[in-house]
Amino acid sequence: DTEVTQTPKHLVMGMTNKKSLKCEQHMGHRAMYWYKQKAKKPPELMFVYSYEKLSINESVPSRFSPECPNSSLLNLHLHALQPEDSALYLCASSQEDRANVLTFGAGSRLTVL
Amino acid sequence: KQEVTQIPAALSVPEGENLVLNCSFTDSAIYNLQWFRQDPGKGLTSLLLIQSSQREQTSGRLNASLDKSSGRSTLYIAASQPGDSATYLCAGTTSGTYKYIFGTGTRLKVLA
Numbered sequence: 001d002t003e004v005t006q007t008p009k010h011l012v013m014g015m016t017n018k019k020s021l022k023c024e025q026h027m028g029h030r031a032m033y034w035y036k037q038k039a040k041k042p043p044e045l046m047f048v049y050s051y052e053k054l055s056i057n058e059s060v061p062s063r064f065s066p067e068c069p070n071s072s073l074l075n076l077h078l079h080a081l082q083p084e085d086s087a088l089y090l091c092a093s094s095q096e097d098r099a100n101v102l103t104f105g106a107g108s109r110l111t112v113l
Numbered sequence: 114k115q116e117v118t119q120i121p122a123a124l125s126v127p128e129g130e131n132l133v134l135n136c137s138f139t140d141s142a143i144y145n146l147q148w149f150r151q152d153p154g155k156g157l158t159s160l161l162l163i164q165s166s167q168r169e170q171t172s173g174r175l176n177a178s179l180d181k182s183s184g185r186s187t188l189y190i191a192a193s194q195p196g197d198s199a200t201y202l203c204a205g206t207t208s209g210t211y212k213y214i215f216g217t218g219t220r221l222k223v224l225a
Contacts, residue, residue, distance in 0.1 A: 004156075031211055042117075042202055042215035043157070056212060090156055094211065100164075102147060102204075102213060104156040 003027075004105035006091050012111045015081060021108045023074040023091030032074040033092040033102070034066060043090055049074060081112045115140045117216035119203060125222040132190040134219045136203035141184030143205045147213065148177050148188050150199040157202065161188075193223045 004025045013019050023032065031050045035043035048056035049068040057066075063085075065077040074091055091105045116139045126132060136148075144165045149157040161170040161177040163186070169178045174191040186203055200220045204213040 006156075033211075040218075042218055045212060045214075048211055050211065088154070092157075100145070101159050101162050102149075102157075103159065104149075106156040107154075109154070 004091055004093055004103050006089075006105035006108050008108060009106065010109045010111075012113065013078065013081065014113050015083075017081075018077070018079045020078065021076040021089055021091075021110070023076075023105055024072055025093045025103070026072055027093065027095075027103065028071075029093035029095050029103070030071060031094045031096065032068060033094075034074070034076055035090040035092065037088045037090055037107075039087075047076075078110070081110075083112050086110055086112045115205075115207060115214045117203065117205065117214055119201075119216040119219050121219060122217065123220040123222075125224065126193060127224050128193060128195060130193050130223075132193055132221070134188040134190070134201050134221075136186040136188070136216050138184035138186075138205055138214075140207055141181060142207050143179065143181060143184060143186075144207055144210070145213075146177075146179050146186055146203065146205040148175075148186075149202045149204065151202060151218075152199050160201075193221075195223045195225045198222050 034046040037043040046060045047066045052068045067075040088107045090107045092102045118137045120135045146163045148160045151157045163179045176189040179186045200218045202218045203216040
């Protein structure tokens with residue numbers, strides 16, 4: 001299995017909702033990442049988990065809460081989001097925490113109303 | 114703060130042309146560098162990785178090089194095809210971290 005699977009593919013939520021994005025990989029990768037990408041912009045790093053511990057938080061607002069329950073799963077919990085948080089959220093993984101080849105999922109398209 | 118610029122921002126060429134895409138880092142101390150392609154609304158597909166001890170990588174019609182003294186990378190696409198149409202992004206890390214910083218992207222259109 002050489003894939004990173006993200007669910008859901010599309011999510012529409014109101015500003016008072018609580019929802020979660022999920023990411024799964026079975027390649028034995030020990031580093032997992034969340035990126036945010038706005039239209040026609042490059043991806044921006046949000047969080048990095050290395051060996052299931054949060055190692056980088058790029059000053060992301062607390063309304064985004066990451067969780068790594070085990071080495072194969074990465075969640076992004078969403079609460080009280082703003083319309084400007086609408087974007088494509090990309091999950092990636094790499095073999096070690098020294099950033100070898102990044103393997104990306106197809107992304108979750110989030111719309112906040 | 115590391116900034117990454119890609120030139121050109123957009124490119125439209127007829128099928129069969131050889132292409133050069135450029136990527137430039139403000140901090141030339143690049144550790145790892147990757148080139149990706151992204152189709153509209155999709156995730157990123159890794160094309161080539163140049164690791165810290167390397168200067169060049171090749172895969173099929175693609176060749177990427179990295180000049181660490183200037184912080185510049187080049188992606189060469191030979192004999193372009195309409196299926197190559199996509200946005201191409203470079204991304205690099207410094208000092209062996211796992212913090213990949215992405216370039217601004219080049220939107221490529223290859224006309225049949």
